[in-house]
Amino acid sequence: MTKGRRGFMGKAFGAVAGVGAVASLYAMKRSWDPLPSVKAAGFTMVDLTAAEPNVLVVEKWRGKPVFILKKTPEMVAAQNEEQTARDIVVGNDHFLVCIGLCTHLGCIPAYRPDKHDFKCACHGGEFDASGIDTLLPPPSPMEIPPFKVDGTTLVLGEAGPEYEKMKSSGITV
Numbered sequence: 001m002t003k004g005r006r007g008f009m010g011k012a013f014g015a016v017a018g019v020g021a022v023a024s025l026y027a028m029k030r031s032w033d034p035l036p037s038v039k040a041a042g043f044t045m046v047d048l049t050a051a052e053p054n055v056l057v058v059e060k061w062r063g064k065p066v067f068i069l070k071k072t073p074e075m076v077a078a079q080n081e082e083q084t085a086r087d088i089v090v091g092n093d094h095f096l097v098c099i100g101l102c103t104h105l106g107c108i109p110a111y112r113p114d115k116h117d118f119k120c121a122c123h124g125g126e127f128d129a130s131g132i133d134t135l136l137p138p139p140s141p142m143e144i145p146p147f148k149v150d151g152t153t154l155v156l157g158e159a160g161p162e163y164e165k166m167k168s169s170g171i172t173v
């Protein structure tokens, strides 16, 4: 291969890799963009109307990542009772809200929209779209933080009746 051809191939490859990198950065930023929210005195108020189905958003609450996932109607229809019991229901919409830390050793699992599950890259643990552990080593589901539903606003940090019910039935700690 001549020097000129190598140079051309290098530039072409660089351009393709660059486009790929920008696309994946955009996808990453999009999935990590929080919803419109207000933070005050240990509470985080999140506007759930801006959530898109099957797109994970990550909020921050007391220094921890909180996953918010609006489920599609198909995902809801395919759920069992245990999964549905962990849903936060606002109008007709079902949401997963949980602390986005793997219950094995605390890594942040990644959402796989095509599989509707979470994969933890640290030791291969998996969780379903309700945050329930489905593949070891995680010993338990991802935790649900104290929350309250106020209209279409999710208040993280305040224990409302829906959260108290989950707590008393052992769904979260």
Ligand code: FES
Residues within 6 Å of the ligand: 102, 103, 104, 105, 106, 107, 120, 121, 122, 123, 124, 125, 136, 137, 138
């Ligand atoms: S920290 Fe997630 S599997 Fe180990």
